[in-house]
Amino acid sequence: MENIHPIFDQILGKADKERLLQQKGIVIWMVGLSGSGKSTLAKSFEKYLHDSGKLTQILDGDNLRTGLNANLGFSAEDREENIRRVAEVAKLFAHCGVITICSFISPTTSIRQMSREIIGDDLYHEVFVECPIEVCEKRDVKGLYAKARRGEIKNFTGIDSPFENPENPSLIVNTDLKNLDDCLQDMIKFFVPII
Numbered sequence: 268m269e270n271i272h273p274i275f276d277q278i279l280g281k282a283d284k285e286r287l288l289q290q291k292g293i294v295i296w297m298v299g300l301s302g303s304g305k306s307t308l309a310k311s312f313e314k315y316l317h318d319s320g321k322l323t324q325i326l327d328g329d330n331l332r333t334g335l336n337a338n339l340g341f342s343a344e345d346r347e348e349n350i351r352r353v354a355e356v357a358k359l360f361a362h363c364g365v366i367t368i369c370s371f372i373s374p375t376t377s378i379r380q381m382s383r384e385i386i387g388d389d390l391y392h393e394v395f396v397e398c399p400i401e402v403c404e405k406r407d408v409k410g411l412y413a414k415a416r417r418g419e420i421k422n423f424t425g426i427d428s429p430f431e432n433p434e435n436p437s438l439i440v441n442t443d444l445k446n447l448d449d450c451l452q453d454m455i456k457f458f459v460p461i462i
């Protein structure tokens with residue numbers, strides 16, 4: 268950090284960008300097992316917001332693990348580094364006034380604590396996309412659970428790598444109990460008043 272001088276006296280700040288966009292820059296952090304419904308819900312919520320005239324950005328494994336985080340795997344250390352980088356990027360977007368929807372397994376309390384600290388308590392809103400692993404495994408959207416059961420993928424979340432349920436999320440959506448549209452309504456009801 269020696270010889271690094273962050274700029275704190277920018278002419279334009281978050282509030283200026285928010286005024287331009289007529290919205291609040293926040294981070295919506297979707298947490299859940301593979302197959303729980305994070306991406307599906309993130310995409311439909313983004314579409315809803317876009318159609319309402321809001322500027323949004325989704326960050327998920329598909330657009331980060333193939334680029335910025337292409338050198339990372341699924342060890343505990345790599346997952347932590349993955350989430351650290353994502354949280355830093357999400358913070359930049361949110362400070363630009365963008366409604367930023369992050370969709371990552373984010374499997375442990377300590378990893379989520381880190382992203383909350385990076386982004387800031389006031390901007391970080393955690394959504395637990397809750398779904399029993401039996402249901403996720405039955406959905407097996409990408410065939411990864413079957414591979415993990417056959418031992419072809421190691422450190423698979425929920426099989427041989429831990430997933431700790433969020434302790435105090437802002438919102439819980441139960442994708443095994445409600446259909447997509449009802450889960451979307453839960454998101455709309457919670458978030459629209461604060462953006």
Ligand SMILES: Nc1ncnc2c1ncn2[C@@H]1O[C@H](COP(=O)(O)OS(=O)(=O)O)[C@@H](OP(=O)(O)O)[C@H]1O
Pocket residue numbers: 300301302306327328332341345346347349350370371372373374409411420421422423424428
């Ligand atoms: N070992 C292992 N464990 C879990 N998931 C795996 C693994 N290997 C590949 N995948 C695929 O990677 C996606 C999860 O990446 P994330 O960046 O969200 O994971 S993490 O937050 O860093 O734990 C996850 O995507 P989603 O299904 O969208 O959650 C999987 O498709």
Ligand SMILES: Nc1ncnc2c1ncn2[C@@H]1O[C@H](COP(=O)(O)OP(=O)(O)O)[C@@H](O)[C@H]1O
Pocket residue numbers: 299300301302303304305306307308370406408441442443445446447448450
């Ligand atoms: N209420 C729901 N919300 C979101 N997805 C659901 C719901 N009910 C069933 N699904 C299905 O579950 C699967 C979830 O897959 P995906 O969104 O890729 O999960 P993740 O991003 O968490 O890995 C999709 O096939 C989706 O159609």
